[in-house]
Amino acid sequence: SSELTQDPAVSVALGQTVRITCQGDSLRSYYASWYQQKPGQAPVLVIYGKNNRPSGIPDRFSGSSSGNTASLTITGAQAEDEADYYCNSRDSSGNHLEVVFGGGTKLTVL
Amino acid sequence: EVQLVESGGGLVQPGRSLRLSCAASGFTFDDYAMHWVRQAPGKGLEWVSGISWNSGSIGYADSVKGRFTISRDNAKNSLYLQMNSLRAEDTALYYCAKEYSSSSAWSFDYWGQGTLVTVSS
16 A cells, blocks of 8 residues: 655744645645644544635645645644644555555644 | 534454444435544544445455455445454544545545544453
């Protein structure tokens, strides 16, 4: 099965821009999706497809992709954005139902 | 409003079995693939298993292959995970997740709140 690699931790000053990355071979075939998870809560989808935001997700969240790397960018990070962020995609090495997650990035807003 | 409500978790001894359920509402259940995702205490998300809308296609993580069985009952809007030969490393919060898939995008667009499975003697 494929793997997705994320930096374990990233920090950003309040109001600044931060990019969280996700690398893996499956991203050459499939877009990544991004999830925000706050302590004690279920994950919430924030970005999917080329750069789509579900209803209710602020437009400071955006996504991009190049080669085997997907990125989640938060432009003007807010205190409430402090959370764990996970990427996932379909696994390109198995059947279409197999899925792979990144290890997660803990975002600290300073 | 989409709702996914997991149940069936609990404390179980190593080697025993447990069956998780996920009750879905607020969407046409049999139009969508569904998945189980778990999260061990203090760890990241791990995909466990997925099933297509008609149960015609199923996938499992290597870590549970041969021990876990996913199934669904579209008449009852329910997803299941039969977990056999449980191990301490299966201890986790188990989430049910709905898959969204189109020609240009894919994601897990809705998640339940999870049900906790603890494997310990």
